[in-house]
Amino acid sequence: MSGIFGRLRTIGRRTTAADSGEPSRQAALKERKRTYNLFEAAAVYVAACAVDNQERIDEAAAWVSPEALSFGVNELACRAVVALARERDESPQEVARTLLGLPAA
Numbered sequence: 765m766s767g768i769f770g771r772l773r774t775i776g777r778r779t780t781a782a783d784s785g786e787p788s789r790q791a792a793l794k795e796r797k798r799t800y801n802l803f804e805a806a807a808v809y810v811a812a813c814a815v816d817n818q819e820r821i822d823e824a825a826a827w828v829s830p831e832a833l834s835f836g837v838n839e840l841a842c843r844a845v846v847a848l849a850r851e852r853d854e855s856p857q858e859v860a861r862t863l864l865g866l867p868a869a
Contacts, residue, residue, distance in 0.1 A: 800824075800827035800828060801828075802828045802832040802833065802835060802836040803836050803839070803840070804827070805824045805825075805827040805828045805832070805833055805836055806824075806833060806835075806836025806837045806839065806840045807836075807840060808820060808823070808824040808827075809821060809824035809825060809833060809836075809837060810837060810840055812824060845859050845860050845863070848863075857869065
């Protein structure tokens with residue numbers, strides 16, 4: 765579904781660019797130049813999930829492949845758990861279990 769909206773946004777941008785006197789080909793090239801890395805996509809995706817922003821979730825999910833997004837989310841989770849463990853002076857396992865609401869092992 766986000767593919768359809770993405771295409772509509774592209775068409776809208778091209779129309780706006782044509783109205784402003786800029787050729788639509790140049791507008792399309794500018795649009796293609798912006799690439800997102802998997803960590804940027806993961807950060808936006810996780811932050812959007814935290815506040816239940818479905819539009820932003822869909823947008824970030826479209827930036828990279830599902831596999832790359834999964835890897836980025838996993839890496840973000842690992843880094844977050846390690847950072848919290850250091851801050852709390854606890855083991856990463858204790859922090860992860862606490863965040864998930866699991867009993868201590």
